[in-house]
Amino acid sequence: MPPAAVIGIGCRPFGRYQDTTVREEAVRAIRAALRDAGVGWEAIGYAVGGSMSGGPADTLVADLGLTGVPFLNVFNGCATGSSALSSAVHALAAGAAELAVVVGFDSHPRGAFSIRPEQMGLRPWYGATGMALTSQYFALKIQRYLYEHDLPPRLLTVVAAKAFRNGSRNPNAWRRKSLSEAEIDASMMLSDPLRRYMLCSPGDGATALVLCRAERAARYRPDPVYVAATAIRTRTPGSFEVLSPSLSIQRGPSPTVAAARAAFEQAGIAPEEVDIAQVQDTDAGAELIHLAETGLCEHGEQTDLIDRGATELTGALPINTDGGCLANGEPIGASGLRQIHENVLQLRGAAGARQITRPPRVAFSHVYGAPGLSGCTLLTR
Numbered sequence: 001m002p003p004a005a006v007i008g009i010g011c012r013p014f015g016r017y018q019d020t021t022v023r024e025e026a027v028r029a030i031r032a033a034l035r036d037a038g039v040g041w042e043a044i045g046y047a048v049g050g051s052m053s054g055g056p057a058d059t060l061v062a063d064l065g066l067t068g069v070p071f072l073n074v075f076n077g078c079a080t081g082s083s084a085l086s087s088a089v090h091a092l093a094a095g096a097a098e099l100a101v102v103v104g105f106d107s108h109p110r111g112a113f114s115i116r117p118e119q120m121g122l123r124p125w126y127g128a129t130g131m132a133l134t135s136q137y138f139a140l141k142i143q144r145y146l147y148e149h150d151l152p153p154r155l156l157t158v159v160a161a162k163a164f165r166n167g168s169r170n171p172n173a174w175r176r177k178s179l180s181e182a183e184i185d186a187s188m189m190l191s192d193p194l195r196r197y198m199l200c201s202p203g204d205g206a207t208a209l210v211l212c213r214a215e216r217a218a219r220y221r222p223d224p225v226y227v228a229a230t231a232i233r234t235r236t237p238g239s240f241e242v243l244s245p246s247l248s249i250q251r252g253p254s255p256t257v258a259a260a261r262a263a264f265e266q267a268g269i270a271p272e273e274v275d276i277a278q279v280q281d282t283d284a285g286a287e288l289i290h291l292a293e294t295g296l297c298e299h300g301e302q303t304d305l306i307d308r309g310a311t312e313l314t315g316a317l318p319i320n321t322d323g324g325c326l327a328n329g330e331p332i333g334a335s336g337l338r339q340i341h342e343n344v345l346q347l348r349g350a351a352g353a354r355q356i357t358r359p360p361r362v363a364f365s366h367v368y369g370a371p372g373l374s375g376c377t378l379l380t381r
Helices: 022-037 057-064 080-093 134-148 154-167 181-185 214-219 255-267 284-293 302-307 324-328 332-348
Strands: 004-011 046-050 071-073 099-107 189-191 204-213 225-234 276-278 362-369 373-380
Touching: 004 022, 004 080, 004 214, 004 332, 022 057, 022 099, 022 204, 046 057, 046 080, 057 071, 057 099, 080 099, 080 204, 080 225, 080 332, 080 362, 080 373, 099 332, 134 189, 134 284, 154 181, 154 284, 154 302, 154 324, 204 214, 204 332, 214 225, 225 255, 225 332, 255 284, 255 362, 255 373, 276 332, 284 302, 284 362, 324 332, 332 362, 332 373
Parallel strands: 046 071, 046 099, 276 362
Antiparallel strands: 004 204, 004 225, 099 204, 225 373, 362 373
């Protein structure tokens, strides 16, 4: 049996908060997840949370209740949510508690993410090269990838259009207006080949989950979603670092390759069995790259996959069904759990207007955090 199950979910609308704070929204997300699970805060025996700039997650107990619950703070860049989930799953599997809460939240100002290379174990000259502006790094990476695998740049437009189309069906998405491919192609070029609508925006958001030990799941709800596997991996020699202005002479695989492989092996599930997937799409090019690095397709197969509509809601392998980072923006602490929230809704058959055509049994999620860390999770019914 899998180690844990998701029995409650809560997600607050993503965007830029004006009349509330991200901390207040994190509390609301937790309370929504508790209601969904049918349990009270006093029943929670373990908690994990993460945020880059929203403050320590453990301080949320001031609003939720001073129960003395063990509460860990986690930060792993864009993989914060996935890492918090992994920590809670391991705690439940070890018998530390029966019920756990996982929360991710963040709030970022307008513009590009502010990065301090020295805090990431990188040299100060990273900033001087211009790579601390993430759009430049993303652009160079996808330029090389398109060339190496003979992929047409038009795929970036198709990926972005799909994201906004899916986001228009998601009441929690920040960008809820569908954009045509022509509108995307007419938008400002920011870092060639990435245009304005091919990059996500830093923003605000909060998501929470309630987990329980898998063998107790049926006590709480008739339709639990099981965490079949969760894996976190960091980079190895030759891996390409986020923000890096150069490549190793001996190039190694991405942490995504190792994390995905570990998750599939743990679950005893093959990539071909995945019915729906959420992958890191900080830019449109990232979705193309991560489709292959996770094993969901081969490098160079993305053109055929996308052109035959396989990644659409009605396709054989729907990708980023809630609009991904492109439509939701990226509050760093919340993004990974937003993916889990979406996959749980889809597995329950409760995703509304964006519910995929085929009833899903296996859902996959992937995140990537700077400078080189990946988290992958498999959920099953």
